[in-house]
Amino acid sequence: MNIGILGTGMVGQVVGAALAAKGHTVMIGTRDVQKSLASTEPNGYGMPAFGLWHKDNQHIKVGTFAEAAKFGEVLVNATSGLGSLEALNMAGADNLGSKVLIDIANELDFSKGMPPRALANDTRSLGEDIQTAFPNLKVVKTLNTMSAFVMVNAALVDNGNSTVFINGNDANAKAQVSEILKSFGWHDIMDLGDITASRSVEMLLPVWLKSWGVIGNTPFNFKIAR
Numbered sequence: 001m002n003i004g005i006l007g008t009g010m011v012g013q014v015v016g017a018a019l020a021a022k023g024h025t026v027m028i029g030t031r032d033v034q035k036s037l038a039s040t041e042p043n044g045y046g047m048p049a050f051g052l053w054h055k056d057n058q059h060i061k062v063g064t065f066a067e068a069a070k071f072g073e074v075l076v077n078a079t080s081g082l083g084s085l086e087a088l089n090m091a092g093a094d095n096l097g098s099k100v101l102i103d104i105a106n107e108l109d110f111s112k113g114m115p116p117r118a119l120a121n122d123t124r125s126l127g128e129d130i131q132t133a134f135p136n137l138k139v140v141k142t143l144n145t146m147s148a149f150v151m152v153n154a155a156l157v158d159n160g161n162s163t164v165f166i167n168g169n170d171a172n173a174k175a176q177v178s179e180i181l182k183s184f185g186w187h188d189i190m191d192l193g194d195i196t197a198s199r200s201v202e203m204l205l206p207v208w209l210k211s212w213g214v215i216g217n218t219p220f221n222f223k224i225a226r
């Protein structure tokens with residue numbers, strides 16, 4: 001399948017490479033193709049600059065947000081949460097159409113340092129804002145509650161026995177995204193309901209970030225034991 005990923009950071013790189021390894025054809029979108037391909041500075045998580053990463057991943061296409069949105073039959077939002085609506089506006093409603101958008105983003109305010117403040121609350125979330133701004137899109141929120149490496153390899157935590165949440169308004173879209181999740185080794189896929197459930201999963205981020213402060217870079221994840 002052709003998959004368009006909006007976002008050149010750690011998630012875009014790791015999820016893009018994993019989808020390509022599963023046989024999908026991937027295009028990653030960015031604001032400025034030449035600037036991203038020329039980048040050499042590692043990002044804040046120590047991931048290689050997109051430009052250096054792409055030299056080793058030339059099978060992955062690179063385009064503008066609009067080109068990646070047009071290319072993908074299924075889309076992934078892997079942009080900074082505070083810039084997601086801007087990125088989707090740059091992608092363009094016509095290119096987004098009524099496609100499935102896997103929304104991995106979190107709206108985090110780093111302005112007062114670490115840990116950042118999650119901006120979702122019990123009345124709003126980024127997932128809902130995206131669905132409202134682009135009503136034809138089939139937004140499926142998932143994978144935002146774990147690190148990028150765990151997203152694409154569930155077996156990294158507890159032999160694959162941790163939980164991935166999924167929510168969105170369209171049952172068929174959730175079923176299609178669940179197949180992609182299963183290809184990454186997920187089997188405890190917990191459907192939390194419609195797009196308003198994005199509030200709860202986005203509000204988990206402060207817990208994840210505090211846990212990261214304690215555990216460090218050993219892979220970990222939420223598990224709903226029952």
Ligand SMILES: NC(=O)c1ccc[n+]([C@@H]2O[C@H](COP(=O)([O-])OP(=O)(O)OC[C@H]3O[C@@H](n4cnc5c(N)ncnc54)[C@H](OP(=O)(O)O)[C@@H]3O)[C@@H](O)[C@H]2O)c1
Nearest residue numbers: 007008009010011030031078079080081083105106147148
């Ligand atoms: N890193 C993780 O392990 C992890 C885990 C769970 C969830 N997430 C979430 O996944 C998303 C991606 O995270 P990340 O660490 O891969 O990358 P990131 O640094 O959060 O985001 C990088 C991407 O956001 C775009 N961007 C930033 N500001 C923008 C703006 N004002 N307008 C349009 N686009 C903008 C950048 O565009 P350019 O390409 O043009 O620079 C780049 O493609 C975030 O929402 C994050 O909270 C990350």
